[in-house]
Amino acid sequence: MSDPRHDLDVIVNDIADDMKRRTDRGAVANYIPELADVDANAFGLAVIDRDGKVATAGDCDAPFSIQSISKVFTLTLALGRVGDRLWRRVGREPSGNPFNSIVQLERERGVPRNPFINAGAIAVTDVILADRQPRESLGEILRFVQFLAQDPSIVIDHAVAASEKRTGFRNTALANYMKSFGVIEGPVDFVLGVYFHHCAIAMSCRQLATAGRYLAHSGRDPATGLSVVSPERARRINALMMTCGHYDGSGEFAYRVGLPGKSGVGGGILAIAPGKASIAVWSPGLDRAGNSHLGRIALEGLAKRTGWSIFGD
Numbered sequence: 001m002s003d004p005r006h007d008l009d010v011i012v013n014d015i016a017d018d019m020k021r022r023t024d025r026g027a028v029a030n031y032i033p034e035l036a037d038v039d040a041n042a043f044g045l046a047v048i049d050r051d052g053k054v055a056t057a058g059d060c061d062a063p064f065s066i067q068s069i070s071k072v073f074t075l076t077l078a079l080g081r082v083g084d085r086l087w088r089r090v091g092r093e094p095s096g097n098p099f100n101s102i103v104q105l106e107r108e109r110g111v112p113r114n115p116f117i118n119a120g121a122i123a124v125t126d127v128i129l130a131d132r133q134p135r136e137s138l139g140e141i142l143r144f145v146q147f148l149a150q151d152p153s154i155v156i157d158h159a160v161a162a163s164e165k166r167t168g169f170r171n172t173a174l175a176n177y178m179k180s181f182g183v184i185e186g187p188v189d190f191v192l193g194v195y196f197h198h199c200a201i202a203m204s205c206r207q208l209a210t211a212g213r214y215l216a217h218s219g220r221d222p223a224t225g226l227s228v229v230s231p232e233r234a235r236r237i238n239a240l241m242m243t244c245g246h247y248d249g250s251g252e253f254a255y256r257v258g259l260p261g262k263s264g265v266g267g268g269i270l271a272i273a274p275g276k277a278s279i280a281v282w283s284p285g286l287d288r289a290g291n292s293h294l295g296r297i298a299l300e301g302l303a304k305r306t307g308w309s310i311f312g313d
């Protein structure tokens with residue numbers, strides 16, 4: 001009888017071998033100077049199934065900058081804080097625009113399309129900040145991520161955060177614009193400070209796949225049995241990841257991979273196979289929409305070989 005664990009190991013290793021050989025790796029993000037130095041040849045993959053069995057390959061234990069993947073965790077925290085009132089400040093529709101677009105925000109009177117584009121995530125960070133000090137809010141976000149990943153060693157890469165703070169003119173523009181409409185309540189520099197720092201959390205594929213398990217299993221972490229969010233909320237976060245998690249590349253990601261996913265400009269993608277597995281992949285080279293080029297191709301291969309696409313085998 002075939003051992004599914006063995007199969008998953010084989011699949012994950014095959015994919016990593018294929019990806020290591022490929023020369024079309026995309027371009028490493030350079031608008032955050034500190035990210036430009038990352039090795040474009042790195043590749044990591046980690047898959048954790050329902051029973052907690054882990055299949056890994058490549059640079060699966062190397063920490064990388066999770067960037068926009070952190071927006072999944074801040075969205076979860078903000079929903080926990082204010083529930084559906086969050087949706088008064090941010091929409092739930094795909095943007096069809098780049099992640100840092102300004103024009104759409106003007107047309108829509110300062111209300112961001114969804115919580116995953118930069119403007120939306122900055123508004124979500126403002127909700128988490130509320131009346132607190134930035135340090136306190138950041139501590140809360142980091143502790144939540146450490147709790148999900150069951151790993152207190154996870155840290156923020158302060159050099160990456162400082163690098164983005166120095167060059168984040170466009171995010172500053174988005175935040176100021178939202179402030180002018182009252183969508184941002186806190187001081188803009190506090191909100192941006194927390195945002196830049198949560199984007200600079202460094203995690204490995206193994207840690208990230210562990211942290212995503214609550215989304216794969218109806219809001220409950222199967223390792224601890226603890227409920228993180230309700231099944232309904234997990235389903236809805238997955239829906240947003242599917243429709244908005246790859247910005248204007250979300251349709252293509254759904255078409256090719258068929259799993260809820262969230263990308264980051266550090267080259268990581270967290271993908272969720274509901275009821276089956278939590279998956280993290282890392283390849284720093286990006287496509288034109290700012291999503292990991294080989295990360296998407298690797299996930300496409302994984303979904304095909306496992307039959308995990310939510311749209312059918």
Ligand code: DON
Binds near residue numbers: 068100196266
């Ligand atoms: O705000 C930024 O531009 C970055 N900290 C995060 C953007 C990002 O990761 C987009 N994802 N693909």
